[in-house]
Amino acid sequence: MPQVFRNACFARPNGGIRLQLKRGGPLEDHLKSYEGNHMKKILLASTALIVSAGFASAEVVIGGDGYMGVAYGDNGNPIFATTDTSADQVPAGSGNNFSNYSFVYDLDVDFKASGTSDSGLTFGAAGDFDDLGASQGARGWDNSIFISGDFGTLTMGDIDGAAENVIGDLAGVGLSGLGDFNENIFLIGAGAQPAGPVARYDYAISGLTLSLGLSDDSGYNIGASYATDLFSVGLAYEDVADGATVTLFDIDALGSTGSTAITATAPNGASQIIGAASVTFANVTLKGVYGQIDVDGTTVDTFDQYGVSAAAAFGAASVSAFYRAVTTDFKVAGTPDNDFEAYGLGVAYDLGGGLALEAGVAQADSDRAANALTVADFGVSIDF
Structure with missing residues (x-):
């Protein structure tokens, strides 16, 4: 199909639709080989493409990613809910059955649209088709819109905040993310x-x-x-509104049923200073992150997060690993502090065309979790 339409020129003068063929090209030769209904079908298909494309200066790209595979999980008990009544019940006698193994599957189809104004400004939108029907309206934010020019870029919607934009996360592992324990805590941004x-x-x-x-x-x-081909450094400051509820650590992420998140309600606001640095050499990238959140006026004394990661590529194969820790110290006597540690290792092999084999294993533990959580997965991922 791309060769057939290579020499076609589409225009919409005065709001109308016109199909103009450049003579002597592959399209003209192709059309000459068809008669009657064959030519009509091609012209009708061309017209449908023009109508759906909108303005000639606009571009819409549809893509997506996903995975399918199998996962293992254990925190002293199996963690995946199952309808198999012969599986273990957690807690015992509850009637809720869990397994150590589960199929894992996910698919996200997204779009990116962009255009150019008469004055040269670039504008557009991006989003996930799953979110199109959610939270739309005056305060809808499940997707994003941007406008860009010599002045920079302004974006609004379901996006990372400034701190996350310049700091980012540590290298991830596994097919499904395995709990995303490599991700740093930010006070403002998507999800925060x-x-x-x-x-x-x-x-x-x-x-x-x-x-x-x-x-x-x-x-x-x-x-x-600031980034070069060899290294990058970043520094950010965050401040949230008075009375904001800051989730310092969600114990439920460790699969400890019945636990609650460690949160702090900041009557005088909460702030964070966070920095990161990375270096790349011989297809290996090393990264380190450190951040400190201040929540004065709460029972939390200090809250620190830090971690390191490494990612390396060897032809079609790649390896990644991370270590990350979060420490929460409390002012109130008798309130035990909470230390969290997580680390993981992942491997991948690129099969080409957006298809890859991926596998990983991660373990996370917290002072307030009864047992450490161990998770692993293996399968194929797609990116199109």
Whole structure:
């Protein structure tokens, strides 16, 4: 099909539709070989493409990613719910059956649309088709819209905040993410501010990136990063609104049934300073992150997060690993501190065309979890 339409020129003068053929090209030769209904079918298909494409200057790209495979999980008990009544009941006698093994499957289809105004401004939108019907309206934010020019780029919606934009996460492992324990904690951004959309302004020049993020409840963050082919460094500051509930660590992520998240309600606001640095050599990237969250006016004394990761590529094969820790110290006498540690190892083999084999294993433990959580998975991933 791409060869057939290579020499076709489409136009919409005065709002109308016109199909103009350039003579002497592959399209003309192809059409000459068809008669009657064959030509009509091609012209009708061409017209449908023009109508669906919208303005000539707009571009819409549809893609997606997904995976399928099998996973293992254990935290002293199996963790995957099952309808198999012969499987273990957790807790015993509860009637709720769990297994150590489960199939894992996920598919996300997304779109990116962009266009150019008469004055040269670039504008567009991006999102996941799964979210199109959710939280839309005056405060809808499950997708994002942007406008860009010489002044920089302004984006609003379900996006990372400025801190996450310049700091990022540690290298991930596994087919399904295995709990995403490699991800750093940020106060403002997708998932951190469920009350509404995030607005972010970015300006990039000669390896330097400046970002400013705002939430619609008085939270803000600002960050800067500088990157070369050899190294990158980033530093960011975040501040959330008075009275915000900051989730310092969600114990439920360890699969400890009945536990609650460690949260802090900050009457005087909460803030974070976080920095990162990475170096790349011989197809190996090493990264380190350190952040400290201040939640004065709460029972939390200090809260720190830090970690390191490595990712290496060897032809079609790649290996990644991470170690990450979160420490929470409390002021109240008798309240035990909470230390969290997680580490993981992953391997992948690129089969080409967006298809890959992936496998990983991770373990996470917390002072307030009864047992360490061990998870592993293996399967195929797709990216199209």
